Amino acid sequence: MTDTDAGALADRVREGDLRLYELEEHADADVAAAARRLLVEEQSGADLGTTGEYAFPAADAEPNVENMTGAVQIPVGVVGPVEIDGGAISGERYLPMATTEGALLASVNRGCAALNDAGGAGARVLKNRMTRAPAFRVADVAEAEALASWARDNVDALREAAESTTGHGELREVTPYVVGNNVYLRFAYDTKDAMGMNMATIATEAACAVVEEETPAHLVALSGNLCSDKKPAAVNAVEGRGRTVAADVTVPRDVVERTLKTTPEAVAEVNTRKNLVGSAKAGALGFNAHVANSVAAMFLATGQDAAQVVEGANAITTAERREGDLYVSVTLASLEVGTVGGGTRLPTQAEALDVLGVRGGGDPPGSNGDALAEAVAVAALAGELSLLSALASRNLSSAHADLGR
Numbered sequence: 001m002t003d004t005d006a007g008a009l010a011d012r013v014r015e016g017d018l019r020l021y022e023l024e025e026h027a028d029a030d031v032a033a034a035a036r037r038l039l040v041e042e043q044s045g046a047d048l049g050t051t052g053e054y055a056f057p058a059a060d061a062e063p064n065v066e067n068m069t070g071a072v073q074i075p076v077g078v079v080g081p082v083e084i085d086g087g088a089i090s091g092e093r094y095l096p097m098a099t100t101e102g103a104l105l106a107s108v109n110r111g112c113a114a115l116n117d118a119g120g121a122g123a124r125v126l127k128n129r130m131t132r133a134p135a136f137r138v139a140d141v142a143e144a145e146a147l148a149s150w151a152r153d154n155v156d157a158l159r160e161a162a163e164s165t166t167g168h169g170e171l172r173e174v175t176p177y178v179v180g181n182n183v184y185l186r187f188a189y190d191t192k193d194a195m196g197m198n199m200a201t202i203a204t205e206a207a208c209a210v211v212e213e214e215t216p217a218h219l220v221a222l223s224g225n226l227c228s229d230k231k232p233a234a235v236n237a238v239e240g241r242g243r244t245v246a247a248d249v250t251v252p253r254d255v256v257e258r259t260l261k262t263t264p265e266a267v268a269e270v271n272t273r274k275n276l277v278g279s280a281k282a283g284a285l286g287f288n289a290h291v292a293n294s295v296a297a298m299f300l301a302t303g304q305d306a307a308q309v310v311e312g313a314n315a316i317t318t319a320e321r322r323e324g325d326l327y328v329s330v331t332l333a334s335l336e337v338g339t340v341g342g343g344t345r346l347p348t349q350a351e352a353l354d355v356l357g358v359r360g361g362g363d364p365p366g367s368n369g370d371a372l373a374e375a376v377a378v379a380a381l382a383g384e385l386s387l388l389s390a391l392a393s394r395n396l397s398s399a400h401a402d403l404g405r
């Protein structure tokens with residue numbers, strides 16, 4: 001790449017000869033990104049020198065971004081290694097987390113220390129269903145009822161159409177919802193190691209063609225928001241979406257006192273009054289302290305779709321005294337993760353998946369996706385333990401004053 005190449009390309013955009021998004025058709029992806037930086041620098045006065053210093057060929061990111069100018073670098077660290085006794089992942093693992101929030105990794109790391117002193121964390125995937133719910137228009141409620149019945153009776157035909165588009169996805173359920181003359185069919189797939197939103201969308205479009213052929217229904221929108229993707233929604237909390245996954249631990253009293261600087265009773269009280277009662281009064285969907293922190297940091301590190309932190313934070317934390325010790329669990333209802341596809345193929349994200357030992361397709365398919373979900377749940381559990389403890393011992397603000405400013 002030379003500046004002249006990028007400069008000449010930028011000139012063609014200035015002259016109206018090329019659109020900003022057409023540059024890859026006329027130069028390699030790195031030159032195209034450099035030309036865009038020139039144009040953005042000129043228009044904004046910003047210096048994009050650091051944005052342009054990325055460590056992979058821009059062409060590798062072509063499936064992941066349009067109008068690329070470079071890459072954002074987010075600090076990444078690890079917590080652990082933490083002992084995990086999961087259904088799909090077991091043994092000691094470092095957990096990679098990317099964030100700009102000082103004190104976050106220290107906190108989750110402290111939680112991991114407590115988990116290790118307690119003999120490790122348990123974790124299990126409880127359900128695996130990625131959903132897409134198209135919206136259909138029908139004439140009236142009688143036709144709506146008929147469509148809902150038809151869908152229940154014709155799951156095999158819908159499955160055949162949907163699964164013709166994918167070698168890995170399996171259609172497991174089709175659940176109809178009726179609102180007046182609107183019908184939503186919530187298609188639920190086992191997407192194996194893929195997060196599965198592209199896969200489920202393509203498969204559902206094929207199934208919708210059958211619905212339109214066989215019934216009077218008119219497809220209004222392939223996504224009708226009952227899916228529900230990238231929005232806070234009770235349907236995901238109740239029915240689940242992606243992986244429903246839980247992690248738990250019983251922390252001996254002496255570990256709570258030594259590592260977490262508090263008592264089982266104090267943590268249980270904070271959890272009840274904050275995570276349960278406080279969240280209820282707030283009208284929250286997530287009844288937890290900061291599950292979003294662990295989910296977001298692991299999503300960024302491992303190439304997940306960042307917008308789906310919305311559903312990932314849909315979690316309930318429980319804490320109770322158990323024979324003088326502290327039992328804590330966290331259940332994430334709708335954790336959308338994958339180890340193939342999306343951002344997982346980018347170089348640093350793939351390296352983070354290697355740290356966990358879950359890059360690519362699992363054997364059997366789906367096992368790597370399950371393992372990643374369990375690792376995220378354990379990070380969330382560690383974060384909950386540590387933050388609840390910090391609140392119980394009244395050192396939240398001092399911790400952030402020391403580490404986060």
Ligand SMILES: CC(C)(COP(=O)([O-])OP(=O)([O-])OC[C@H]1O[C@@H](n2cnc3c(N)ncnc32)[C@H](O)[C@@H]1OP(=O)([O-])[O-])[C@@H](O)C(=O)NCCC(=O)NCCSC(=O)C[C@@](C)(O)CC(=O)[O-]
Nearest residue numbers: 103104105106107109110113289290386387390395396399
């Ligand atoms: C900061 C601590 C951990 C200190 O906690 P401490 O108990 O004073 O620390 P310590 O020096 O005694 O060390 C205990 C263990 O913590 C870990 N640890 C300790 N320091 C580090 C460090 N620098 N880097 C990595 N790990 C660290 C480490 O595992 C260490 O064990 P060791 O290895 O020494 O045997 C504690 O005060 C804490 O966890 N505070 C809570 C902070 C927190 O959870 N922040 C999360 C973000 S808050 C937020 O975003 C959401 C919020 C709060 O608004 C949500 C809501 O409304 O609740």
Ligand SMILES: NC(=O)C1=CN([C@@H]2O[C@H](COP(=O)(O)OP(=O)(O)OC[C@H]3O[C@@H](n4cnc5c(N)ncnc54)[C@H](OP(=O)(O)O)[C@@H]3O)[C@@H](O)[C@H]2O)C=CC1
Nearest residue numbers: 166167168192193194195196197198199201305341342361
């Ligand atoms: N389309 C949409 O509406 C939305 C898209 N997204 C984006 O979708 C992307 C994620 O979609 P997703 O479908 O996960 O990924 P991809 O679109 O990257 O597709 C992944 C493909 O990998 C193949 N594959 C290979 N090995 C495996 C395996 N072991 N398990 C499962 N699949 C395997 C499958 O092909 P095959 O199916 O042929 O078997 C699968 O369809 C992200 O970039 C996200 O940002 C996010 C939200 C909405």
